[in-house]
Structure formats: C-alpha cells, structure tokens
Amino acid sequence: MTIKELIDKNIFTLLNDGENHDVALTGCYCCDLLSIAMGHAPEGCIWITVMNNVNTLAVASLAECGCVVLACDVVADDAFLAKAKEQGITVFRSDLPVFDAALKAYNCL
Amino acid sequence: MSCNDSLHFQYVVSKDDFTHAGSASSDVKNKLKKMNVDASAVRKVSIAMYEGEINMIIHAYGGTIDVDIYEDRIVMCLKDTGPGIANIEEAMQEGFSTAPADVINLGFGAGMGLPNMRANSDEFNIESEVGVGTTVTMTIYFT
Numbered sequence: 001m002t003i004k005e006l007i008d009k010n011i012f013t014l015l016n017d018g019e020n021h022d023v024a025l026t027g028c029y030c031c032d033l034l035s036i037a038m039g040h041a042p043e044g045c046i047w048i049t050v051m052n053n054v055n056t057l058a059v060a061s062l063a064e065c066g067c068v069v070l071a072c073d074v075v076a077d078d079a080f081l082a083k084a085k086e087q088g089i090t091v092f093r094s095d096l097p098v099f100d101a102a103l104k105a106y107n108c109l
Numbered sequence: 110m111s112c113n114d115s116l117h118f119q120y121v122v123s124k125d126d127f128t129h130a131g132s133a134s135s136d137v138k139n140k141l142k143k144m145n146v147d148a149s150a151v152r153k154v155s156i157a158m159y160e161g162e163i164n165m166i167i168h169a170y171g172g173t174i175d176v177d178i179y180e181d182r183i184v185m186c187l188k189d190t191g192p193g194i195a196n197i198e199e200a201m202q203e204g205f206s207t208a209p210a211d212v213i214n215l216g217f218g219a220g221m222g223l224p225n226m227r228a229n230s231d232e233f234n235i236e237s238e239v240g241v242g243t244t245v246t247m248t249i250y251f252t
Contacts, residue, residue, distance in 0.1 A: 035163075035221035038156050039228070043148075051216040058131030062138060062155040079128075 001025050001109050003067055003090050006046070009108050012069055012092035012101070015076050016084040025066045025109065028102040034059050041065050048094075048102045050074050054083045061087045069094055071101040115177035115184075116140075122165040122172055122189075127215060130166050133174055134159040137185075140178065150251045153229040154183055157247050160222045161187040167212050168192075169243065182231075182250045193239035201227065201235075 004021035007014055026044035031037040032051045041047055041063040048069045049056060057080065060068050067090040070076055076084075076091065084091045094101040118140075120133035134155055141151045158174070165172050165187060172189030194200045201223050208218030227233045232248035 032216060033219040033221075034216035035160065035219045035225060038159055039221060039225045043152070053127075053215055055127060055130055055215055055217070058135070058159070062131060062134055062159050064152065 011104050012094045015093050016081055016091040018088040018090035020088055023066050028106045030098050030102050046105045048098050052076055054079055057083045057087055057089055060089055069101055071098040115179045118176045120174040122162055124171045126166055130163055131159055134162055137176055146251050153249050157226045157229040158185055160225045164222045165189050167208055182248055185247045187245045189242045191242045193241055194237040194243055195239050197237055
C-alpha cells in the first residue's frame with residue numbers, strides 16, 4: 001500500500017499531506033520513546049504514536065518512516081504542523097488508541 | 110576524491126535547543142544521499158549522529174560536531190564543553206539515563222542514546238572528563 005492509498009482509505013484524519021504519495025508502506029510500528037523509535041522504526045513504516053512534539057518528526061524523517069499517525073486524538077500544534085510541512089511528512093490523526101489504530105492500518109496493508 | 114581527502118562540515122549544537130534538534134543530522138543525511146551513499150550506511154549515520162546531537166542538547170552545555178566525509182567513510186566528532194561523564198561504562202549501558210523529567214516528557218531519556226551510537230558505528234570512541242567535557246568520535250564505512 002502506498003501513502004496515497006492510505007489517504008484514500010480515509011480511516012484516519014489527514015493533518016498534513018507530505019506529498020510523498022508513492023512511498024510504499026511496509027508495516028506498522030508503535031512506540032513513544034524517541035530513542036527506541038530512532039533505532040528500530042523500519043523504513044517506510046506507519047508510525048503510530050502519542051508523542052506530538054516536533055522531535056517526533058525529526059525522528060520520522062531521519063528514520064525514513066513512511067508516515068506518522070497521532071493516536072488517542074492527541075493534538076498537533078502549529079509548530080508540529082509547520083515542521084511536518086517543511087519536512088514533507090504525511091501526518092494523520094486518529095481518535096483510536098495506539099493498538100487499535102495500528103490494527104486498523106495493518107488490516108489495510 | 111581519494112580515501113585521504115575529505116569534505117569537512119561543522120555544526121554548532123546549543124544546550125536545550127530541542128526545536129532544532131536533528132537539523133545537523135538531517136543536513137548530513139541529505140548530503141550523503143546526494144552523494145549516492147548506500148542507504149543502509151545513511152541510516153546508520155542518521156541514527157548515530159541524531160543520538161549524539163540529542164545527547165549534547167540534553168546533557169551538555171553545548172558543543173560542536175565536526176563531520177568529515179571521505180570516499181569510503183564518514184567520521185563524526187562530537188565535542189562538548191561539559192559537564193562530562195563520571196562513569197562511562199555505566200553510561201554506555203542500555204536503559205541507563207540521567208535525563209530530567211521534562212526531557213523524558215518529550216520522549217527522550219530511554220537510555221538508548223550512547224548504545225544506539227555505538228551500535229550504529231563501525232568505530233566508536235568516547236573520552237570524557239568531569240568538569241571539562243566529552244568527545245565522541247564515530248566512523249561509519251559506506252560499503
């Protein structure tokens with residue numbers, strides 16, 4: 001599944017379109033500790049987290065995650081959204097808990 | 110470019126500047142990608158340098174990162190001005206952290222910084238003196 005296809009599934013609210021539609025999504029990854037995610041998030045993953053600060057995006061970019069899903073309806077502030085736009089990272093929001101959001105995404109892969 | 114010639118870059122890292130955390134690592138990553146360096150090596154560099162950058166922001170009083178890109182490798186030298194590490198062996202253990210609560214709330218402080226840096230480096234060296242500072246040198250080969 002590509003990012004475009006995940007957007008089109010409309011299972012999550014799109015907060016930022018990173019315009020990287022053709023990136024292939026490889027799986028789901030759940031983690032809120034950034035150093036763990038930095039070392040272990042697989043390239044191209046759908047990263048589901050509740051960590052909604054700009055450092056999440058730095059890690060997502062450096063680890064080459066496919067996209068980020070903010071679970072539990074956590075809020076993305078203006079700084080977060082500006083950084084996502086600047087870095088070209090596709091970000092979604094979901095009101096589901098982390099596991100349920102991951103399961104929903106996983107079932108689309 | 111021969112094995113002994115390098116492109117040199119220097120980045121200044123400021124204490125507590127979480128807003129720009131990762132900018133030096135991103136810049137190096139982009140440079141390596143433009144140079145068509147192997148993707149797995151780029152990922153290792155990104156992880157190792159980002160962890161170092163974050164460590165300097167969280168724990169140090171600020172410092173510099175000197176990056177030398179050779180034909181076959183990259184050498185990153187991270188040098189800060191203190192406070193230094195009293196027990197390096199303890200600091201290198203996975204899960205050991207002295208990060209304060211506000212830093213943990215940002216998602217850091219899992220005690221994986223130095224272990225991640227060592228795990229992703231082909232050559233890793235750390236020297237530290239309490240009250241003086243810490244210097245970490247990491248080499249990653251491109252092949």
